[in-house]
Amino acid sequence: MTRRTFLGSAMGAAASAQPDRTRRPNIVFVSVDDMNDWVGCLRGYPGVQTPNIDRLARRGVLFANAHCASPLCNPSRTALLTGRRPSTTGIYNNDQFWRPNLPGVVTIPQYFKQNGYTVAGAGKVFHHTAGCNPPDQWDEFQLQVFDDPWYRRDEWYPWNKRIPNPLGHPYNGLKNFQGEFDWGVLPKEASEYGDQKAVDYGQRFLARKHEKPFFLAVGLWHPHIPMFSPRQYYDLYPESKVKLPEIRADDLNDIPAVGREFAAFRRSEHERIVKEGKWKDAVRSYLAAISFADAMVGALVRTVEQSAYGSNTVLVFWSDNGWHLGEKQHWHKSTLWQRSTHVPLIISAPGMRGAGKARNQPVNLLDLYPTLVELCGLPGPKDLDGESLAPLLRDPAARRNPTVSTYLPNNHAVRNERWRYIRYSDGGEELYDCVKDPNEFTNLAGMPEHAGLKRDLAQWMPKASAASKPERDAFDFDFATYTFKPKRAQ
Numbered sequence: 001m002t003r004r005t006f007l008g009s010a011m012g013a014a015a016s017a018q019p020d021r022t023r024r025p026n027i028v029f030v031s032v033d034d035m036n037d038w039v040g041c042l043r044g045y046p047g048v049q050t051p052n053i054d055r056l057a058r059r060g061v062l063f064a065n066a067h068c069a070s071p072l073c074n075p076s077r078t079a080l081l082t083g084r085r086p087s088t089t090g091i092y093n094n095d096q097f098w099r100p101n102l103p104g105v106v107t108i109p110q111y112f113k114q115n116g117y118t119v120a121g122a123g124k125v126f127h128h129t130a131g132c133n134p135p136d137q138w139d140e141f142q143l144q145v146f147d148d149p150w151y152r153r154d155e156w157y158p159w160n161k162r163i164p165n166p167l168g169h170p171y172n173g174l175k176n177f178q179g180e181f182d183w184g185v186l187p188k189e190a191s192e193y194g195d196q197k198a199v200d201y202g203q204r205f206l207a208r209k210h211e212k213p214f215f216l217a218v219g220l221w222h223p224h225i226p227m228f229s230p231r232q233y234y235d236l237y238p239e240s241k242v243k244l245p246e247i248r249a250d251d252l253n254d255i256p257a258v259g260r261e262f263a264a265f266r267r268s269e270h271e272r273i274v275k276e277g278k279w280k281d282a283v284r285s286y287l288a289a290i291s292f293a294d295a296m297v298g299a300l301v302r303t304v305e306q307s308a309y310g311s312n313t314v315l316v317f318w319s320d321n322g323w324h325l326g327e328k329q330h331w332h333k334s335t336l337w338q339r340s341t342h343v344p345l346i347i348s349a350p351g352m353r354g355a356g357k358a359r360n361q362p363v364n365l366l367d368l369y370p371t372l373v374e375l376c377g378l379p380g381p382k383d384l385d386g387e388s389l390a391p392l393l394r395d396p397a398a399r400r401n402p403t404v405s406t407y408l409p410n411n412h413a414v415r416n417e418r419w420r421y422i423r424y425s426d427g428g429e430e431l432y433d434c435v436k437d438p439n440e441f442t443n444l445a446g447m448p449e450h451a452g453l454k455r456d457l458a459q460w461m462p463k464a465s466a467a468s469k470p471e472r473d474a475f476d477f478d479f480a481t482y483t484f485k486p487k488r489a490q
C-alpha cells in the first residue's frame, strides 16, 4: 500500500523523499448548522451575501450536488463522523446516544488521534446535547457556548450556566410561544456571540506551534435557530427586499402519506409565522445568520492562510443538513426533499487540480471520512459506507454513483445528477426532475415511462435498515464520568 499522501503524490518524487510525518497535511474542519443552499456559490437565494464561503469555493472545490446522510443534526453528524449511514448504525434521531449504541466504532477524530494527529475542536461538532461528544474523542475541546442559555435544559447542557431571560421570550414577538424558534439582534457585540468563541479557540490553536499534524474541528451553530445575529448582518437585508421562497398552495397534494407527515412536523410554527405576518422577518433572520456564519468562516480561513500551516492544510467546509423556510408548508429539516438534504460542501487541499471548478456529481457527507483518510495518506478503515472524494478532487470528470439520504428507518432519497427518487417505509414514492423542477413541485413517480429509472435509482438504496437503537432514556448517563449504564428493562 502506498504511504504517500495526496499532497505527496501531487508534488512528486522530491516531496516523497521526506519522512512521512512531516508531509502529512493538517485538517481544519469547519462546519455550520442547518445551512441550506442559500449560499452565493450554490445560487439557492439570489442576493444572499456569503463572500467568504464563495471565496473558499474558488480557492478549493465546491461540491454543488452534496447531500447529508440524514436530514437532522444527530443522525447526520453521527453518520459523517463514524462514516456509517443511519441504516447501518440504527442512529436515526436526535434522542439517541451514539456512544453506548456503537461500541468499538472509531470516529474521524479518534482515527486521526490513533494515527499520530493532535485532535482538537470547539463548538458543535458532534450533536450538541450532553452525551454526544465524549471527551476521549479529543486531545482538547472547548464546549459549545450558547447565545440563548436561558432556554437550555439543565440535564442536556450541564456545562451551561442557565440565566434568567433578560430579553423577554420569545424575542421575535411571536405570541405565546415557547422554545428555540426565535430570532433577533441581541444587545451584545459580535465578539460576544457563542460561535465567535469557537472561532477564537480555533485561532488560538492555529497560533500555537504543533509538533504533530493536527485535525482541528470548529463547529458553528449559525444559522440554526435561535437565529440571533449582530445588527450589521440584518442591515445587509432590508426587509423590503427580502423575497419569500417560491411555493405552491397545492404542493402537498401529490405527496404520499409519510412525506406529508414529515412536512407536517412542527407545522404550527409555519402557521403562526404566516398568521402573525412574520414570514419575511424570519427569512431575513435566516439570511442574516448565514452572513454572520460566513464572516466567522472567513476569519478562520484567513487565519489558516496566514498561519505557519497555510500551505499544508486541508480545509473542509460543510453543513450538517439543509433547512425549509415555508416550502411545502414546512420549517426546519427532517424531510427527504432538496431543501433538507442539499448542503454546502467545499474542500480545499494542497496540490489538488481543478480548483475553482465546481463538481456536479452527487456526493454525500458520508464521503468525508474516507476522503480525509486518503488525503492524509493514512491506512484506510475498510468498513466505511462512504466513497472517497479524492478521485473527484483530482479529476473534475470522474464518475460517481448516485447518493442516498435516509430519514428514520426505511425512508430513503436517492440523488443522481438529474433526479431525486424517494421511497418511504410504506412504499409511497416521489420522483422529481431536479433540473426542470428545482422546487420539486411535480411528483412524476406515477408515470409509467419512469418505471425503469425508478428501478435503477432504487438499487442504490440500502437493502436493509438497522432497527432504531435505544433512545437516551434507556441509559443512565453521568456527565461527570461520561459513562452510560443501561437501565434494566421494567
Ligand SMILES: [Ca+2]
Pocket: 033, 034, 072, 073, 224, 320, 321
Ligand atoms: Ca442541523
